[in-house]
Amino acid sequence: MTTENLFELKNVAKLFTKGKETISIFEGLNMHIKKGDFMAIMGPSGSGKTTLLNLLGGVDQPSSGEISFDGQRIDNLSESQLAKWRANNIGFIFQFYNLMPMLNAAKNVELPLLLTNLSSSERKKQVATALELVGLSDRAKHMPSEMSGGQQQRVAIARAVVSDPTFLLCDEPTGDLDRQTADEILEMLQLLNSKFGKTIVMVTHDPSAAKYATHTVHLNKGKFVKAEELLV
Numbered sequence: 001m002t003t004e005n006l007f008e009l010k011n012v013a014k015l016f017t018k019g020k021e022t023i024s025i026f027e028g029l030n031m032h033i034k035k036g037d038f039m040a041i042m043g044p045s046g047s048g049k050t051t052l053l054n055l056l057g058g059v060d061q062p063s064s065g066e067i068s069f070d071g072q073r074i075d076n077l078s079e080s081q082l083a084k085w086r087a088n089n090i091g092f093i094f095q096f097y098n099l100m101p102m103l104n105a106a107k108n109v110e111l112p113l114l115l116t117n118l119s120s121s122e123r124k125k126q127v128a129t130a131l132e133l134v135g136l137s138d139r140a141k142h143m144p145s146e147m148s149g150g151q152q153q154r155v156a157i158a159r160a161v162v163s164d165p166t167f168l169l170c171d172e173p174t175g176d177l178d179r180q181t182a183d184e185i186l187e188m189l190q191l192l193n194s195k196f197g198k199t200i201v202m203v204t205h206d207p208s209a210a211k212y213a214t215h216t217v218h219l220n221k222g223k224f225v226k227a228e229e230l231l232v
């Protein structure tokens with residue numbers, strides 16, 4: 001495993017303005033994520049976990065400070081540059097799968113590829129590979145409503161990896177699943193990290209989910225703290 005940083009956050013601040021009120025979520029936040037990491041982010045509700053994921057995923061931009069990905073600044077990209085950067089580099093996995101209900105599994109997995117220049121036959125090939133990876137080749141024509149929660153999350157994982165991004169961002173990926181199904185999903189994420197080299201950041205409230213990560217960081221009121229500090 002290389003020790004090179006994939007992400008570097010330097011002195012990042014994030015403010016939200018609502019009317020006359022300004023809420024500061026992060027101030028002077030520094031962090032790095034190494035290539036090959038599987039990082040779990042834990043912390044109480046409102047501590048800034050989703051805000052941080054949104055900054056890492058280029059869904060939102062910092063109020064000040066620098067965010068670099070693979071040595072290149074992303075905090076100063078335009079909306080369209082960011083959209084292109086996201087499509088090339090990031091796979092998103094959400095708690096409630098976020099599949100399109102009117103599309104079958106294969107069509108859902110194909111969605112990110114519609115933003116690329118791949119031909120229809122190349123897209124089909126990549127979709128088949130991604131569905132095979134998550135063990136759902138036999139469900140390609142099934143609609144989300146015909147699949148269990150665990151199967152829908154596996155379709156979402158196939159969609160996240162179909163364009164072969166370096167980095168996977170997971171927001172409570174097992175929050176809606178029973179223990180056994182959650183463990184299967186977490187084993188899959190672990191495999192994507194260890195065998196396929198994906199760098200993963202996963203927000204979770206579940207300490208047993210965090211155990212699948214290579215390390216865990218704890219956020220409290222917008223700051224990284226030691227686990228013990230969360231308990232007091």
Ligand SMILES: Nc1ncnc2c1ncn2[C@@H]1O[C@H](COP(=O)(O)OP(=O)(O)OP(=O)(O)O)[C@@H](O)[C@H]1O
Pocket residue numbers: 016017018023025043044045046047048049050051052
């Ligand atoms: N668009 C926004 N406008 C104003 N305030 C916001 C906005 N988004 C988030 N916040 C505030 O930022 C703080 C951190 O929210 P965030 O969703 O990042 O927390 P979280 O740790 O992910 O919480 P949870 O575990 O409940 O999902 C909260 O106080 C929230 O109200």
